[in-house]
Amino acid sequence: MEKYISVKELEDAALVLLPKNARDYYKSGATEEYTLAENRRAFQRLRIRPKCLVGLAACDLSTTIFGEKVSMPLGISPTAMQRMAHPDGETANVRAAQTEGVIYTLSTISTSSIEEVAEAAPNAIKWFQLYIYNDREVTRKLVLRAEQAGFKAIALTVDTPVFGIRRADIRNKFTLPNHLKLANFDGHLSTKIHSTGDGSGLNNYVNNLFDKSLTWGEIKWLKSITKLPIVVKGILRGDDAVRAIEAGCDGILVSNHGARQLDGVPSTIEALPEIVEAVKNYNVEVFLDGGVTTGTDVYKALALGAKMVFVGRPAIWGLTVGGEAGVQRMLSIFRKELEYTFQIAGTPTIEDITKDMVRHESAYSR
Numbered sequence: 001m002e003k004y005i006s007v008k009e010l011e012d013a014a015l016v017l018l019p020k021n022a023r024d025y026y027k028s029g030a031t032e033e034y035t036l037a038e039n040r041r042a043f044q045r046l047r048i049r050p051k052c053l054v055g056l057a058a059c060d061l062s063t064t065i066f067g068e069k070v071s072m073p074l075g076i077s078p079t080a081m082q083r084m085a086h087p088d089g090e091t092a093n094v095r096a097a098q099t100e101g102v103i104y105t106l107s108t109i110s111t112s113s114i115e116e117v118a119e120a121a122p123n124a125i126k127w128f129q130l131y132i133y134n135d136r137e138v139t140r141k142l143v144l145r146a147e148q149a150g151f152k153a154i155a156l157t158v159d160t161p162v163f164g165i166r167r168a169d170i171r172n173k174f175t176l177p178n179h180l181k182l183a184n185f186d187g188h189l190s191t192k193i194h195s196t197g198d199g200s201g202l203n204n205y206v207n208n209l210f211d212k213s214l215t216w217g218e219i220k221w222l223k224s225i226t227k228l229p230i231v232v233k234g235i236l237r238g239d240d241a242v243r244a245i246e247a248g249c250d251g252i253l254v255s256n257h258g259a260r261q262l263d264g265v266p267s268t269i270e271a272l273p274e275i276v277e278a279v280k281n282y283n284v285e286v287f288l289d290g291g292v293t294t295g296t297d298v299y300k301a302l303a304l305g306a307k308m309v310f311v312g313r314p315a316i317w318g319l320t321v322g323g324e325a326g327v328q329r330m331l332s333i334f335r336k337e338l339e340y341t342f343q344i345a346g347t348p349t350i351e352d353i354t355k356d357m358v359r360h361e362s363a364y365s366r
């Protein structure tokens, strides 16, 4: 894996290896993919302002999230159906996270079950991403299984009343390969995704089975069935962040679902400051994902107030290229880039990174 020295190189290699159905599913954004490009471009519009001769102390990337120490402020976001990328799928991904000491988030619609993932990496810090099904008993069982298997938080995805329009999946009539199933379920919930018909099999699954009538009131129900911290995933507005906190959530994951839901929404790094400002008087963690591909991206998000940052696709690319070793390579590339950034910027620990470390490019063009 040593020949790969950037996340971009892993991505390029993965895109060659993946069959079309899976490749298009993993890489696509919603409709025109404007926000998909903006997730990357918005990072590029920010400049880092290094401090010189700070008498550099030892570099420390570690931080603590809900009482758990992580080795760096970067974790893995939930992405569905990882066995399309590699036969070991989620179990390889979580093992890499365990080795690297970072958080791994398992999707509800995974191709390895909650229990398989827990067994593969008993010491990894695992979060469970939850979609709320129309059938609350199905949903309740998922949460209890995650809790029993030692998962440390529930990431409740709130940006998906219906699935976004991803044109390639419609054209491909996306369907999970027949040898795979949604491993957290039995019966039709595990295989309904195979049903072809019009358009994407995944959209048909989600739009039929997930509850689109959800309101913030549902958090109360979720809190009544679990003691785990709840991270609300998919927030793009300050007022929604406050609603989430008032409903009892413990963390806010600023996310646009990898630009796969609604095209034209802000990039996540653009949305972050509004949310950090809105929640400043609350005791809550703010996280971000979307378009993060370098250590300097992570750094910029930390400077603008994120406690930690997550990546979705980069883990898929690593997984495709080298299974567990590929994901580990992806994480170690980020770690190295982050260490260099922390040191050259003159901020050797997370506490040293203040808002003034980053400035928008427009400030330099006056």
Ligand code: FNR
Pocket (backbone or CB within 6 Å): 025, 026, 027, 039, 077, 078, 079, 080, 107, 108, 109, 129, 157, 233, 255, 256, 257, 258, 259, 260, 289, 290, 291, 292, 310, 311, 312, 313, 314
């Ligand atoms: C996702 N995402 C996602 N989110 C979620 O809550 N549940 C899920 O099952 C999935 N599945 C999924 C599949 C694929 C292929 C992608 C690319 C994304 C969104 C994901 O958690 C995360 O928000 C984005 O991937 C972050 O953007 P980047 O890092 O991919 O740019």
